[in-house]
Amino acid sequence: MIQYESISHHNTTLGEREDYFKKINKDDKGASVFLQTCNRIELYYGNGDIPEDVARHLFRVVCGLESAIVGERAVQGQVKEAYLTARKEQKLPAGMHKLFECALQIGKRVRTETQISHGAVSHSLATIEIIEQQNIDFRNAQITIIGVNKLTEDIIKFLKNKGAQHILLANRTLQKAADIAQQYDIKACSLCNKQEFLKFTDILICATSAPDVVVLKEEMPTDRDIVAFDLAFPRDIDPRIGQMSNVTLYNLHNVERKVQSNISVREDEVKKAEQLIEEEIDELQEIMERRKQHSKTVKVIARDSRLSQIQVEEIKKRFPEIQFETILCKSYGDTHKKISLLNGEAPDDIFTRELDDALLNGEADIAIHSAKDLPQQQPDGLEVIALYEATDKTDSLVSRDHTPLLSLPAGSTVGTSSPLRKAELQKLRPDLKIVGIRGCIEERVAQVRSGKIDSAIVATCALKRLGMEDEITEILPFETHPMQGRLAITARKGNDALKKMFAKDNIL
Secondary structure (H helix, E strand, O other), X not given: OOEEEEEEOOOOOHHHHHHHHHHOOHHHHOOEEEEXXXXXXXXXXXXXXXXXXXXXXXHHHHOOOOOOOOOOXXXXXXXXXXXXXXXXXXXXXXXXXXXXXXXXXXXXHHHHHOOOOOOOOOHHHHHHHHHHHOOOOOOOOEEEEEOOOHHHHHHHHHHHHOOOOXXXXXXXXXHXXXXXXXXXXXXXXXXXXXXXXXXXXXXXXXXXXXXXXXXXXXXXXXXXXXXXXXXXXXXXXXXXXXXXXXXXXXXXXXXHHHHHHXXXXXXXXXXXXXXXXXXXXXXXXXXXXXXXXXXXXXXXXXXXXXXHHHXXXXXXXXXXXXXEEEEEEOOXXXXXXXXXXXXXXXXXOOOOHHHHHHHHOXXXXXXXXXXXXXXXXXXXXXXXXXXXXXXXXXXXXXXXHHOOHHHOOOOOEEEEOOHHHHHHHHHHOOOOEEEEOOOOHHHHHHHHHOOOOOEEEEEHHHHHHOOOHHHOOXXXXXXXXXXXXXXXXXXXXXXXXXXXXXXXXXXX
């Protein structure tokens, strides 16, 4: 049975959570998922059945219903990271996979179908939200921020994410402003120059700890429209500035009212979220029960390469309660290695044709593929019933003497079977000779080691699955295929029992 331990801001102090963190021994529980956020520490462990209360708790956590700020988004990423980390480090039982994959799906669903994460609930984000409502062009606006602290640094981050190009950070101590400005590639100046920089300001944001007003009415220009935010207490901006016809002034009270309004919207959405969670729990229990009752052997077909066989075992381990029979075959691409994959002559189904035929002929129930090998459209009568998250989406360079890409001599040969990799390589090193290579991963690496080619670009996840990480010279900064590193399961349409058995066994 899967169980969990949890301490959080609901039932402990910060000090108690710190003590628990020091004492916890994850190894005592066997295969487990360890979740840590700023407000909680949780450990999920065990195997077999998934009690409803365990699923309900994790689903509430991932949806932000147990967070200090209801509906906050960060926890979705934190749960996903905890699960992926555990999955890389150990062999998790099938029930644990199912529990966390359903949790991540309900997290996405709740944020899509409700307004639980609606609006800004921090002063920094609320400020950005108000600016957006003014229809101001972030890219061209001259933005001046006065004060150096966490609030203003957060605002700078959000402004940069919105595309702001002209940000000036002012402070009484110039060095403090300069240190932050260097991190975010913005300008810094001393507060002594405020009358000069205010002349060019479109958006003014003040948040200092000064005991007195920092910006006086007499210092504000009258010949340009300005949106001003006073986020300080006591106030930084002379209240009389709010009476100026060219200035729109928002104070701390206005911003807090925006935050409270958004929080109210979120709280109203809690019941909707809880209803969706209960639906997901029912569906999870139905899936787990169906798996228990399934007695028929599932015939799996896959290519006969070592990488493909490893991928098959990876999927089978997720379903220890199901009997599998594995059928291995060679695809059209495996037997026609002279066909280039770089010039468009290869058929769409070069690596799936024989597997598709086996499914359509009833020789196999499911086929397991590298998702990147799937054609853009499935053949009539077939469908994708599961698609898994990639463990690594990057490309790696394998080269003789482990020479990095930028250090390869001009004219060096680089092998690849991907038009996308070819295009990326030509952008970075147009002086290299690109050649098409075929064969399994081991054969491609062997071509490098034998001196037939100087280097090759291959998927990092393939090397990792094969235990060939030592062959990696470097991870490349390339755009990669959207399906790279992902595994897919295809099956005949109309087999609802089989489809439901694999339902939600993925992270789309």
